[in-house]
Amino acid sequence: MEFFEVVEKRRSIRKYSDKKVPTEVMNKALDAALLAPNSSNLQTWQFHWVHSEQKKKNLAVACLSQGSAESAQELLVVSVRPSLWKKTSQDILSRGTPAGLEKLMQTYYGKLIPFLYGFQILAPFKWLIFNIVGILKPTPRKPWSLRDREEICIKSAALACQNFMLAITAQDFDTCPMEGFDESRIKKILNLKFSDRIVMVISVGERVDRGVWGERYRSPRDWFIHEI
Ligand SMILES: Cc1cc2nc3c(=O)[nH]c(=O)nc-3n(C[C@H](O)[C@H](O)[C@H](O)COP(=O)(O)O)c2cc1C
Incomplete structure (x- = not known):
């Protein structure tokens, strides 16, 4: 798919079909995530691709039982571990x-x-x-401060999330980034450290028609783009 086509096609999907996501599709997107620009190339990100069915169920609950998490074929948790520097x-x-x-x-x-x-x-x-x-x-x-350090790590991890999502779209599957979750519960499920931060949970699958909530909408361009 051509780049701008991929950008247009990516939507946040709240309901997926039963179609499995091939392992190669996930791996290719994860490799693309690792190529994201990141601060000082310190790569303080972590990608948890959850295979265990029980953990996936627990994760969906920790994502407040959102339809996107419950119907996902795959769930990826992106976290940062600042001490990885x-x-x-x-x-x-x-x-x-x-x-x-x-x-x-x-x-x-x-x-x-x-x-x-x-x-x-x-x-x-x-x-x-x-x-x-x-x-x-x-x-x-x-x-x-520690907060500044976390902020830097989270910015880079968010870019990796976008690489991952676009790479999934380019391979004809879909995603939804989620920050509606209980961070403490997710850290417990994944056995993460106290100082780790969860950046996003990304659900992956094939969209069904009702999985897209309406036409894409953005507020007027000139509210956001300033040519000075
Ligand atoms: C950091 C972040 C967190 C988000 N959290 C959620 C979420 O918890 N649940 C959800 O359904 N959508 C979530 N979204 C998706 C947004 O609602 C969506 O991107 C926005 O409405 C624009 O729609 P589009 O992605 O289809 O263009 C999140 C998006 C981002 C970037």
Whole structure:
């Protein structure tokens, strides 16, 4: 499918047919998700493709028994684990850096990222440094808090969600992103850490006609697009 056709065809589907989603379709879309742009390439995302029938049922309940989750053929939970930055930074450095960029990469992943993502005890101090330096020159003011770190991870994971959904649409199946869920229950079902955050649950299947709630609607374009 051509790109704009895929964008037009993707709709949020609230009811799916009984048609199974081939494993290859899911895997191809998951691979596309992993190619999403992400902050500093730290890849702090996690994709939980739930196979267990019992867990799928429990998940649907945790998604407030939404029709989209209950009728889904597949359910994907996308979460973030901010602490993954340590493992991925090391991985990036261990791969050998592009010629001429060794020093930059060592400083970035060996010093700057640990300063920004680690040493949480220094959070107020970081805030102070950013805001004092910021008076003198343009300075990134974040991340200094755990919340900022989470926000960065969630932005990247959301882009991966979109890659996944478009890749599913391009293969003639459908999706619905959901944030109507009980995060604590989902974390319990998937045995996740306290510091993990659930970004979205994405249902996958083939749409039935009544699975699409009406014509697609967006408010006027000029409310959102500003040419300055
Ligand atoms: C972050 C996010 C959370 C959403 N949560 C839900 C949800 O819990 N249940 C649902 O039915 N739709 C959910 N949606 C789908 C939106 O309602 C839908 O994208 C919007 O109405 C536009 O419709 P479209 O996706 O068909 O273009 C969510 C979408 C996003 C991006």
